[in-house]
Amino acid sequence: MDLNTVLQILDSAVRLMTPLLLACLAGLYSERAGVFDIGLEGKMLMAAFSAATVAALTGNVWLGLCAGLLGALMLSAIHGIASITFRGNQLISGVAINFLASGLTVLLGQKIFGLGGRTPNLTPGAELEAQVTPFRTWLTDVAGADLATWLTATPRLSGITLPFAESLRPVPVLGPLYAEVVSGHTILVYVAFLMVPLTWWILYRTRFGLRLRAVGENPASVDTAGVSVTRLRFAAVAIAGLLCGLAGAYLATGLSAGFVKEMTAGRGFIALAALIFAKWRPWGALGATFLFGLLEAIANRYPNLDLGIVTVPSMFMNALPYILTVIILAGFVGRAIPPRAGGEPYVKER
Amino acid sequence: MEKMPKWADVLLTPLISLVLAMAISALVILAIGESPVEALTTMIDGALGSSYGWGFTLYYATNFIFTGLAVMVAYHASLFNIGGEGQAAMGGLGVALVLLSVPLPHWALALPAGMAGAALFGAAWALIPAWLQAKRGSHIVITTIMFNFIAAAALNYILVNLMRPVGSMDPASARFPEATHLPKLSDMALAFGIEWGKNTPVNISFFVAIAACLLVWLLIWRSRLGFEIRAFGKSEPAALYAGINPVRITVIAMLISGGLAGMMAINNVMGEAERLVLNAVEGAGFIGIAVALMGRNHPLGVFLAALLFGFLYQGGGELALWTSIPRELIIVIQALVILFTGALDNMVRMPLERMFLAIRKRGA
16 A cells, blocks of 8 residues: 555545534534434435535525525424423434435425436536526526626535645655645535634633533533523534534535435434544544544445455445444443433423 | 323324324425325325235334334333334344244244244344443443444345355345245135235234234233333332342343344245345334334334334335325425424423313313
């Protein structure tokens, strides 16, 4: 295995870990505030669908991104109302949200595009052109041809070449590493990575973060201090929705070009696994999702990994995040202790 | 004093939840530009209008009875077993291994052997999550989710690399021996001279499922173990004080639950496909959650809810065949049922309680 292969695998790992990282941080906010969220998968799926749909209809990925955020936020609202307002079972609510997204995306997708549940391919071409034209014509009438063409010309997220990527390439090892692995990703990849220190700062260095953590450990104490448990938890669930929205939008408009049925393929659950792996901490989330992204990248590149003595089948690689999580949960490699008030609706004493 | 009369609790709340779920489903159908009335008549015609439709409805219902009972038993121990999918898949492996390795001369022998294999493998797949929950306090929901994925990957590997017959491209096991063919309900009806449900997959497992309902009822409400399970589920400290061993109850409840989910395999793997195929469970494990919630965690309720979902499943298939509404409509309905009967239970319950309280005050 030469340096080039390693770089390619690392590059692919960075791409694959991004949706996991965003979803994992989403779960982190929600669960740190004491609201279990097994609906990450559904929210991501909904966001991927809304983002791809709007991007395909308008030819503008930023409008798609907004739609993705909105789609995920809608499901977050359902989760919040069910598990905070009506003090329902958070796990059951999460299960319902996953199914709701899985059914609605296909139902609506079939209605809008008639392509059996997928959206048109977002790479410029005849299929996409047919969808964008009505919007562009309308926009031309309203805002003029120049603006209309400019606004409808970015159906997908494109990679950003970081400064000096090419000029530093000759530097041994670090140069290619910078040019191949660090540079050239879409904006959401960098957003995802920036979210890690930001989340750390919010959680451990702001008043909001302190309260958020407190409400997940001992909501009664927060209530006694005169801070609304309901409002805090709703805020956390909303943040989770926004992050899932970014994750889904990246999946449909960055990682791939368009939405296909069930495209999250269990990523929401891997993110959940990563969250446990990370012991509900932001830097841990970065490490765990990188590990899981790397596993996926290796499994993609070597369907049957030959280690000399044994051949590791790709199914094993795909199942490895789940197996590792179970081992972590079993407490053999350090214990993962969830926020204490997680999963319990808060009832004010009467 | 009870806030609500019992009949309102067991009948009215699930019915209102169901009506709400159906109303929103109707809105969804309207939103995609189709007629809800037409959709409903298509579904009723397709699922209940003929003995052919009934044959499929009852076949699906059999699956859902098993997975619904599985969720229900765990729920009484206040354990949320979301791993029915993986346990049922492993049950299929158990059935396949038994039937392919032991030459059984007659279905009457093959059925109990298959049941044992299915239940054993299903239970075994629930054992590790149960043990981790009981001993290590790791959340059963998370571990059973993980085990669903691990089961899918393991089965994928086993079918592609180990059980696939030589020369076959299909990731599926060899056919089970002819002698293990379970009698279909249509064959049984024919023996009485009635032509019913020709070419439908519903088989003798349907009666096994009904028997399982009865046994689970006996277990939960008429046995010492059932009492311990319910006591543990209601209050762990109280159960501990009464000398009930929490580790034992957690493990046993999950073993029974996993066994029941695994037993589904006698219907879909042994009764219908007669070989183990990839992804044989097709989401039935998750529907068990909706069935148990809808059925208020009572075997009779589970039976009725399983029939309802059997109807939805078969009707949904017909819908995709005859109208332009995709099959996925059922998933939306399923989600809404879970949402309203499970997570939004209080939304329905609280106004009802208030209403009954008001009525009672006026009466007094």
